[in-house]
Amino acid sequence: MPNGLPYVRVGLSVSKRVGNAVTRNLVKRRIRSVFANIDASEGWDVVVTAKPESADAAFSDLERSIGKSVKRAGVE
Secondary structure, X not given: OEOOOOOOEEEEEEOOOOOOHHHHHXXXXXXXXXXXXXXXXXXXXXXXXXXXXXXXXXXXXXXXXXXXXXXXXXXX
């Protein structure tokens, strides 16, 4: 959803099914890093729910799939 702010806010939902605390934090850091590189012209509120497969995914795979979803949603 558009939020009327000049930046993107990201909410993360990473459940225990993704892995232990170390794995969940790694997935969250990777997702935050992907969104830090997204250049949005206006502010958006985005909620990301990480699936268990994201724990085994390479950073480039996460970047590609999040980028595809962001473009489909019209954020970028």
